Amino acid sequence: MSENTKILEVKDLHVDFLSYGAENHVIRDANYYVNKGEVMAIVGESGSGKSVLTQTTVRLTPGIISQGQILFEGKDLAHMTEKQLEEVRGRDISIIFQDAMTALNPTMRIGEQITEVLMKHFVFTKAEMEQFTDELLAAVKTQDPDAALAAWLTEYFRPNEKQMALWASQLKPLLSGADPRSAVIGWIKTTGNMTKERAKETAIDLLKMIKISDPEKRLRQYIFQFSGGMRQRIMVAIALACRPKLLIADEPTTALDVTIKAEVLNMIIQLVRELNSAIILITHDLGIVASYADRIGVMYAGEFVETGTSDEIFYQSQHPYTRGLLKSIPRLDTDSNEDLKAIEGTPPNVTRMPKGCPFHPRCECAMEICRQQAPALTTLSDTHAVRCWLQDPRAAEVRKKFGYEEVQP
Amino acid sequence: MSTQPILEVKDLSVHFKLNRKNTVHAVTHVNLSIQPGETVGLVGESGCGKTTLGRAIKHIYEATSGEIFYKGESLQKMSKAELNKYMQEVQMIFQDPYSSLDPRMTVREIIKEGMRANKLGTPKEMDDRVDELLEMVGLHREHARRFPHEFSGGQRQRIGVARALAVNPKFIVCDEPTSALDVSVQAQVIKLFNDLKKQLGLTYLFISHDLAMVKYVSDRVAVMYLGEIVEIAPSDQLYHNPQHPYTKTLLSAVQIPDPKVERSRKKMVIDTEIQSPVNLSEVGCRFASRCPWATESCKTKVTHLEEVAPGHFAACTMAAQHKEDME
Incomplete structure (x- = not known):
């Protein structure tokens, strides 16, 4: 995989939290990346740091980044100002939270909550319009004009396919016209700029996309008037409203029933595939991971203990925790009534981390x-x-004893 | 079955009045009998009435109609003393290990409370019993002095188990005992349940929405949908040869933690949600509106559990036909 397909790359990230006067190293040396169009799953038990890691990735936690980089399209989020971050959050990177009931505002209508994000990111100031126009004019001079125009539209206006074709056909003659600069600025003012009406249309389209019937009426309703599955789908709609480049789905289906779980997940994956965006899927459900993930990161006590492709983790795992996790989940398709193999003990508390490897107190292969x-x-x-x-x-013998030598093809 | 069931539920309905016009039909016409030493799994989506059924059995909710028999005796006809005895022998383990333990009581007080209420021994005997129980559920006797907040979720669930076991129950209603726990800890608790069953000869009603988990503990499994049991069968049969369309969809929705298996599995997805259990009509199959095989007659015919194979009951008018299709 080449360097330029990585949309997000987190390098050597350390995150500390101050509590009880002590510095707790909640995330230690985290390295991960997400490629364009890929589903990257982060698995681990509660308290293993998966939510803290991803929320810190978009700087939503008060955690102190003591070391490391968060490169999103080459820009380091770790050193951005709050104002710059606001531009990225919701537009380029959006999050689906676990519990829709607490993540959505109970006093705002659904419609307002969906359009809010559109009005925030696609209403431009005069200075911004001028800046965008200059960028476009510079780009068409040096690159293929059609491609440059499409890239420019996607970057600043996030059109859907229909709008893309329409807007490109509107802009093209303007560029070869007499005064392209003022013509393009004029176009942004009248067409590119988000209006309340267009935001509402987009919201209606989104509700149709997530299969909520009677969207006009539904937009005027409040969150308590929706069922659990619908609430979660509304979160999906809000997260995808700006057609983000990266979606972080933090346990998006944990609160849902099995029958609805599959439906909501299929919907998220399908929509994101259409946008050619990437997903970070946080979950502790290995069934979901097996169904959707391209690559997997296994977290334990604030560290990635193992990362690999789906097949590498499921069939060639080399970490005792990963293996233990896979053996401890009940499976529908196995015949035997053999007992589940539990990992004894509990995950460590971050304030009282064991010395050495954090997993050693629970590890069957632990050595000196x-x-x-x-x-x-x-x-x-x-x-x-x-x-x-x-x-x-030097651990060859122990490795053999616990069956870590044989690697399946 | 020749032996007398330890618990028998006959035509039980539990309805809750919302207001003058509206009633929630949480459980309707449920029949279930459980043999001593058996574990019956009860599965279904949230809102299907499985918890209400469990609580009606524990006598937390009053039955609207129908009867519950314990060792052949009807609860309604029991004297106060007999009912007390029943309440002692039937215990419940709750879903949320955080809210089901009083935060202001020590573990010793929590476990002792039931024994004291039922006058089971002198204070010294009760204290010894607490120590014994804690070790039985895999905790230490020193833990008795601590408060619930000092424990992890798995440990708290063990305290809940010790509390239920303190009064020498025969029958335990386990209401989603593992759903609040982490995967690695879930397996520990399931193991504890299986060990205790062998050790103490307990009977369980195991309520859960996790079909894979239920498979590991149950002898028989009942599937509930909108207040009714739609299928009940020995565990192997239910998982290998489901008859009711709802059971089939449920099983197909469960994702298997194995990418190769997942890629090759066919999925049955229903894209509608469960109806509201308010003011349900008595006619027609309740699953008909979501069922991919539903015909016109499904909406009018009343379905009953019918035996499709020995010990295997399904409430679908089409069940026999499906069987032919599959063969």
Whole structure:
């Protein structure tokens, strides 16, 4: 995979929280990336830091970034000002939260909540219009005019397919006209700029897309008038209103029933595929991960203990925690009534982290070194990396004893 | 079945009045019998009435009509003393281990409360019993002095189990005991349930929406939809040969944690949501509006549980036909 397909890349991120006068290292040395058009899943138990990591990625937590970079399209979110971040949040990166009832505003109509984000990001000031126009004029001079125009429209106006064709045909003659600068500014003022009417139309389209019937009437309703599945779908609509480049779905279906879960997830994945955006899917449900994820990051106690492609994690996992997790989930399709294999013990508390590898108190393969020193990341393939002492050549015997030698094809 | 069931629910309905016009039909005409030593799983979507049924059995809710028999005796005909005995022998474990334990009581007080109310022994005996119970559920006796907030979710659920076991129950209603727990901890709690059953000869009604989990604990599984049991069968049969369309959709919606299996599975997706259980009509199959196989007659015919195979009951007029289709 080439460098330029990575839409988000988080490098060596450390996040600390201050509580009880102590500095707690909640996220330690997190490295992950998301490619365009990909579903990246982050799995782990509650308290493993998956929500903190992703929310800190868009700087929504008060956590202190003591080290590391968050590169989104090459720009470092870790050092952006609040004003710059506002431009990115909701427009380029949006989040679907776990609990729609608390994430949405109970005193605002659904319609207002959907249009709010559109009015925030697509109503421009005079200075912005001039700046956009200059960028366009510069771009068409140096690049293929059609491609430059399409890229420019997508970057600032996020049109759907129909609008794209229409707007491109409107703008093209303006560019070859007598005074392209004022003509394009005029176009932005009349057409490109978001209006209340167009925001409402977009909202109606979104409700249709998420299969809510009678959208005009529904827009005037409040969140308590919707069922759980519908609320979650409204969150999806709001998150996708600006056609974001990256969607963070934080346990989007945990509060839903099995029958609706599949439906909401299919909808999210399908819509995001249409937009050619990327998804970070946070969940503890390995069934969902198996169905949708291209790549998986397994988190434990604030660290990625293993990252890899879906097949690498499910069939060639090298970390005892990943293996334990896979063995502890009940499966519908197995015949035998064999007992589930639980991972004994509980995840550590961040204020009382064990010395060495954070998983060693629960690990069946724990060795002396695991109690003394934290393991480093070992790279097994381009996509597969694991943080475990078993990878050390000196641990060959232990590795054999617990069956980590044989790697399935 | 020759032995007397430990618990029998006959034609039980539980309705809640919302106001003069509207009634919630939480449970309607449910029949269920449970043999001693058996674990019956009860599955269904939220709002299908599974918790209401469990609570009606625990006598938290009064039945609107129908009867519950415990060891052959009807609850309605029991004297106060007998009912007290019933309430002692039938215990409940709740879904949320955070809100079901009093935060101002120590673990010892929580576990002892039931014993004290039922006058089970002297204070010294009760204290010894608390220590014994804590060890039985995998905690330490030192934990008795602590308060609930000092424990993790899995540990709290163990305290809830110890509290239920304190009064020597015969029958335990487990209402989603693992759904608030983390995956790695869920397996621990399930193991505890299975061990205790073997050790103490308990009977469980295991309520859950997690079909895969239910499979690991149950001898028989009942599927509920909008207040009715639509299918009940021995666990293997239900999972391998489901008859009711609703059971089929439920099973197909469960995602299997194995990418290769998932890629090759066919899915049945229903894209409508469960109806509201307010003022349900008595005619027609309640699943008809979402059922992919529904015919006109489904909307008018009343469905009853019918035996499709030994011990396997399904409430679908089309069940026999589906069977032919599949063969």
